Amino acid sequence: MTELMLDAVSQSYGTRQIIAELSFSLNKGEIGCLLGPSGCGKTTALRCISGFEPIQAGAVLIGGEVVSRPGWMLAAEKRRVGMVFQDYALFPHLTVAKNVAFGLARGDKKAALVRVTELLALVGLATHASQFPHQLSGGQQQRVALARALAPRPQLLLMDEPFSNLDVELRERLSIEVRDILKREATTALIVTHDQHEAFSLADWVGVMHQGRIQQWDTPYNLYHKPVNRFVADFVGQGAMLTGDVLNSHQVNTELGVLDGFVPPECNTGGCQGCVRNCRVDVLLRPDDIVHDDDSLLQAEVENKAFRGAEFLYTLKLPSGQRALSLVPSHHNHAIGEKIGVKLAADHVVAFRRG
Numbered sequence: 001m002t003e004l005m006l007d008a009v010s011q012s013y014g015t016r017q018i019i020a021e022l023s024f025s026l027n028k029g030e031i032g033c034l035l036g037p038s039g040c041g042k043t044t045a046l047r048c049i050s051g052f053e054p055i056q057a058g059a060v061l062i063g064g065e066v067v068s069r070p071g072w073m074l075a076a077e078k079r080r081v082g083m084v085f086q087d088y089a090l091f092p093h094l095t096v097a098k099n100v101a102f103g104l105a106r107g108d109k110k111a112a113l114v115r116v117t118e119l120l121a122l123v124g125l126a127t128h129a130s131q132f133p134h135q136l137s138g139g140q141q142q143r144v145a146l147a148r149a150l151a152p153r154p155q156l157l158l159m160d161e162p163f164s165n166l167d168v169e170l171r172e173r174l175s176i177e178v179r180d181i182l183k184r185e186a187t188t189a190l191i192v193t194h195d196q197h198e199a200f201s202l203a204d205w206v207g208v209m210h211q212g213r214i215q216q217w218d219t220p221y222n223l224y225h226k227p228v229n230r231f232v233a234d235f236v237g238q239g240a241m242l243t244g245d246v247l248n249s250h251q252v253n254t255e256l257g258v259l260d261g262f263v264p265p266e267c268n269t270g271g272c273q274g275c276v277r278n279c280r281v282d283v284l285l286r287p288d289d290i291v292h293d294d295d296s297l298l299q300a301e302v303e304n305k306a307f308r309g310a311e312f313l314y315t316l317k318l319p320s321g322q323r324a325l326s327l328v329p330s331h332h333n334h335a336i337g338e339k340i341g342v343k344l345a346a347d348h349v350v351a352f353r354r355g
């Protein structure tokens with residue numbers, strides 16, 4: 001069942017359009033993520049969904065009911081939508097338990113206590129019930145904020161950059177924990193972030209946004225391996241573009257050899273109506289598409305290297321002068337300037353028209 005649906009939603013401040021024709025949907029229990037650079041309209045999209053911002057075109061539906069359309073919106077407090085913000089927004093003078101109980105019905109004290117106990121256990125803070133927010137770490141505070149938002153069993157949970165005040169390591173761990181918590185509560189959630197790792201570890205579906213538009217709404221796997229345009233290819237993951245010549249519908253020739261696989265009908269250009277032989281394209285190669293092989297006749301010069309623990313990320317200079325990235329197990333420790341053997345390990349082709 002579709003829990004959240006945006007149907008071509010547009011919003012403007014004055015004459016300035018902030019989000020344009022935003023369309024996507026989430027089924028019950030699914031986690032979606034809007035991923036994009038600062039200023040692309042992510043928070044505005046959340047405000048349109050939560051009922052804090054009117055929309056000028058399209059419709060927002062929650063649980064199949066229209067909650068926003070041009071000229072009308074259901075008041076925010078009448079939507080069963082929970083919010084978690086970047087700064088947690090906890091009540092400093094209330095204990096953890098009272099923060100979590102805040103949104104619960106006043107009448108039934110016993111039921112409220114059961115729910116608070118259940119949620120504090122779920123977020124791993126059962127022993128912190130009587131502490132105050134300032135006694136907790138940032139990560140713990142964020143988990144209290146999550147518990148508080150989940151307590152009234154919202155139909156939809158919205159989170160705006162929930163981890164951006166936390167350090168990188170904690171961020172990744174917490175996003176995996178939060179995913180687990182949301183899945184156990186079967187909560188439908190939409191999370192906004194500019195951090196790709198967060199999006200990938202949290203979400204079932206990710207929408208990459210740029211200048212108010214969703215460029216691609218897809219699984220993390222497809223965003224990485226099958227980006228539909230250059231913006232998505234650049235924004236998601238690392239990689240380099242290599243010049244290629246289309247040989248036929250399933251092969252592209254590059255300096256590193258022939259890539260086999262499905263060449264999209266227009267090699268993602270939208271222009272060249274079915275690839276013809278010799279169509280010149282840029283081929284996207286991820287660092288894991290190029291592997292180091294001592295026996296390979298193809299040699300590339302190590303131009304730069306970054307130690308990643310288990311791997312080195314090598315920047316390689318190919319004989320033509322083109323650059324490529326390669327992830328290499330870190331026991332292959334080669335010096336800058338050294339020539340090493342490389343070969344292609346890509347099993348599909350992502351190509352864009354040159355320009």
Ligand code: ADP
Pocket residue numbers: 013018036037038039040041042043044045
């Ligand atoms: P993000 O959350 O992706 O960083 P926002 O949705 O906050 O982006 O903002 C998108 C654009 O809308 C920005 O250029 C911002 O300056 C503009 N904007 C946000 N809120 C307002 C407002 N109340 N009035 C006018 N412009 C706004």
Ligand code: MG
Pocket residue numbers: 042043044
């Ligand atoms: Mg924002």
